[in-house]
Structures are given as C-alpha cells and as structure tokens.
Amino acid sequence: MKKENLKKCEGDRDDCPIKDVLARIGDKWSMLTVIMLSDHDTLRFNELHQLIDNISQKMLTVTLKTLEADGLVSRKMYPQIPPKVEYTLTALGESLVPPLMTLYDWANKSMPAIKASREHYGQPVPR
Amino acid sequence: MKKENLKKCEGDRDDCPIKDVLARIGDKWSMLTVIMLSDHDTLRFNELHQLIDNISQKMLTVTLKTLEADGLVSRKMYPQIPPKVEYTLTALGESLVPPLMTLYDWANKSMPAIKASREHYGQPVPR
DNA sequence: CAGCATCCTTCGTGATACTG
C-alpha cells in the first residue's frame, strides 16, 4: 500500500501533523476525557472523576485545562456556593470524535491479535 | 452528540480499548514508523533512521522491536556481512493505516484552530 | 464542590561508546 500523501512528514521537523496530534491527545487521559464528554454531552467535574476510572484529581484538572486551552472543551462556571462547573465539547472537540471512533474500532478488532502476538514473542522487549 | 456505544470504558479498568491503543501507538515514534513503512513498503534500518527525523538509533530499535512483538511489523534478516535487515508492515500493521489517516487528516484541518486557541488562552497551562 | 500546591517516584528518551 503506497500513499504518497505523507511525504511531508519527512522534511518537516516539528510541523508533522502526526507529532502534533500525539502531543495533544497522545497523553494518558485526553482521549478518554473527550470520549466521555461526547457520550454524556455535559458533565461536572466530579461526574468526570467518577466516569474516568482511576484518574487522579490532579490529572483530571490538568487534562481539562489543556483541552480547554486547545479549544476542544468549554468550561461553564456557576458562581455559587458550593461551586458548580460544567464541561462540554466544543464544535472542534466534537470533530475529534469520529477519528477517535475509527481508532477505537480498530483497537477493538485488533487487540486480540496483538495480545496473541505478544504472547508468542520469544525475546524480551526492551520496554 | 450521544453515542451509547462507549459505555464499556466506564466499568472496565485496563481493558478499555482506548487505553490499549494509546499504550501501543501513543508513544513518540510508533505512529511515525508505521506511516513511513506504509509509504515505502519495505525499508532497511538505516533508511528508516534517515526518514524519521531526529529519532535516535536506540529509540528506533526499541520502537521496531515493540512493533514486531505486537505483530504490526515483520522483520526479515539476511545473514550477510555486512548485515541487511528489512522491515515491512504486516497485514495487521496495514490495517492500522486507515485509522491513522483519519487522525492525520483531522490534525491537518484542526491544528490551526488549536494553535490559535492556545495563543489566546490567557492563563498558564500547567504542563 | 472543584480545585491548587508540593513532594516524590517512575518511565520514556537521549547521549555516548562499543560490537558481530
């Protein structure tokens, strides 16, 4: 399978879109957060905290702040006591969902094969 | 946008496909390596080394070993002197390319907006 | 409720030197 549309990655140093996309969503929690928001429309901080398994409060904060800075998530603050904050995907954030789904589906289909392959791989993998 | 097909992520701990896929291709060089191989069909070690900008010899080795263990890349060794090793995508590896393309296209379209958004974001982002 | 501030550990990555 030859695709000549990716040559740009070779010459470009840091402009390569693949590097960009990894820098944004390649971390441990961003994709999961986006997916949860796309699934529930609007969520409060603690709701997200419960939905995303094992995420720490700190990482949820950092992840949301980054997604907000990137324009993928919008944050609505209600100046009450106790405070109430709602998170939603922006249009830009929504546009990320279909590509994510494609990956998600691939993972679902391919993970069994990958795991099997790793089982039968004799040599130790240095990582 | 509501998609009720992702609920599995909530309960599952480490079985979530999104976590899996990130663990496999979310690192710094795997996606780039897969893309280079899909673009050139067959490549030798040093050819990959030159094509993937700024990757160290060590990380290329580690990345290739991992991809091989996962069954995404196949490695053909010619017992000569000097040695010659050829890397190719397996069928499983090829199947990863279309999903990657989808993400790639999204990145191309959305990166300007994301960068602009980050520019105008007043507060410092903790990372 | 929704965070922020620290501290601390681990992992990924890079630099360098050496080998069959």
Place this chain on the structure above:
DNA sequence: CAGTATCACGAAGGATGCTG
C-alpha cells in the same frame, strides 16, 4: 550495517494535604 550496553536526565504521573 545493524544493532547492544550503560549512564543520565527531564517530564509525566501519582499521593497527599489544604482552600474558597
């Protein structure tokens, strides 16, 4: 040519305690 081995560092992530 195609790696391996070792060292070292910085950043990501986790744990805990505090606040408006």
